[in-house]
Amino acid sequence: xxxxxxxxxxxxxxxxxxxxxxxxxxxxxxxxxxxxxxxxxxxxxxxxxxxxxxxxxxxxxxxxxxxxxxxxxxxxxxxxxxxxxxxxxxxxxxxxxxxxxxxxxxxxxxxxxxxxxxxxxxxxxxxxxxxxxxxxxxxxxxxxxxxxxxxxxxxxxxxxxxxxxxxxxxxxxxxxxxxxxxxxxxxxxxxxxxxxxxxxxxxxxxxxxxxxxxxxxxxxxxxxxxxxxxxxxxxxxxxxxxxxxxxxxxxxxxxxxxxxxxxxxxxxxxxxxxxxxxxxxxxxxxxxxxxxxxxxxx
Numbered sequence: 001x002x003x004x005x006x007x008x009x010x011x012x013x014x015x016x017x018x019x020x021x022x023x024x025x026x027x028x029x030x031x032x033x034x035x036x037x038x039x040x041x042x043x044x045x046x047x048x049x050x051x052x053x054x055x056x057x058x059x060x061x062x063x064x065x066x067x068x069x070x071x072x073x074x075x076x077x078x079x080x081x082x083x084x085x086x087x088x089x090x091x092x093x094x095x096x097x098x099x100x101x102x103x104x105x106x107x108x109x110x111x112x113x114x115x116x117x118x119x120x121x122x123x124x125x126x127x128x129x130x131x132x133x134x135x136x137x138x139x140x141x142x143x144x145x146x147x148x149x150x151x152x153x154x155x156x157x158x159x160x161x162x163x164x165x166x167x168x169x170x171x172x173x174x175x176x177x178x179x180x181x182x183x184x185x186x187x188x189x190x191x192x193x194x195x196x197x198x199x200x201x202x203x204x205x206x207x208x209x210x211x212x213x214x215x216x217x218x219x220x221x222x223x224x225x226x227x228x229x230x231x232x233x234x235x236x237x238x239x240x241x242x243x244x245x246x247x248x249x250x251x252x253x254x255x256x257x258x259x260x261x262x263x264x265x266x267x268x269x270x271x272x273x274x275x276x277x278x279x280x281x282x283x284x285x286x287x288x289x290x291x292x293x294x295x296x297x298x
Contacts, residue, residue: 037275037278038275040267041061041268041272041275042056042058042059042061043055043056045267046266046268047267050267064272065269065273065276070248070251071253071273074253074273075253077163077251077252078232078253078277080163080167081231084164084168084231085171085227085228085231086227088167088175089171089174089230090178090223092175093174093175093178093181093182093223094182094216094220096175096182097179097180097181097185097216098186098212100183101186101187111179114175114179118174118180122173122234122236122240125169125172126169126236126237129241133155133156133165133241134156135152135157140152156246158249159249162245162246163250166241170230170234170237174227174230181219182216185215185219186212186215189212193211193215194211197210197211218291221291222292229285229288232253232254232277233254234252234254235252235255235258238254238255239255239258253274254277257273257274
């Protein structure tokens with residue numbers, strides 16, 4: 001027994017030893033910048049005082065941020081953006097997984113194309129879609145050639161269309177990942193369950209409702225949280241496709257924080273807006289971690 005206890009103790013120490021480089025890396029490149037971000041949000045920091053000692057102002061920046069109309073509008077835009085990304089990503093993800101559940105050549109080809117779309121860097125993906133959705137882009141050219149509209153559709157130049165268009169592109173990037181994860185969960189279902197459902201007279205929709213959806217319920221919760229987090233952090237697509245425009249139509253919280261800090265040089269207010277967005281993401285991350293722990297214990 002003492003030998004077993006010593007073995008377990010040495011195993012725990014080796015685990016911590018292997019985790020130490022990753023912990024140091026995260027502390028240097030994630031934890032320290034986050035601490036500085038929070039410090040900056042609680043201080044008076046401008047381009048004039050950036051390289052000097054910061055004056056502590058408490059929660060004054062947060063009161064200013066929440067009272068500002070642009071912050072409230074950005075929160076609404078962020079909510080709409082995340083809602084579109086989440087609904088599109090989840091519904092089309094499960095639909096694609098059901099359609100590609102069977103193995104075969106065409107399923108493999110479609111999955112390979114989806115992985116390619118998902119693996120594209122956001123800057124490349126956003127640039128391609130910016131070209132496709134432009135007034136003289138491919139999509140408007142086809143629409144006008146077929147006579148479906150009298151004028152080019154303002155995908156990126158209208159207050160409402162722009163936000164929805166960028167959200168759609170963000171959804172396009174997250175759908176392949178959701179399809180792959182949902183498909184992996186569906187492939188774990190025993191064929192006997194489908195045979196039993198068929199004997200009970202269940203049709204295609206009955207299999208989906210009573211067999212597939214209950215089987216992917218734990219996966220759905222995890223993917224739901226990850227998709228919401230992905231929608232919150234979609235700064236790159238907005239930067240590439242609309243740069244927050246037209247006007248302020250696509251100014252979500254992350255992009256507003258960028259504009260405040262690096263365009264207006266109000267680092268304190270920009271940090272405050274970023275911390276607010278970060279707090280929402282951390283809340284979702286906590287829910288995600290809790291769901292993972294609950295799934296591991298069950």
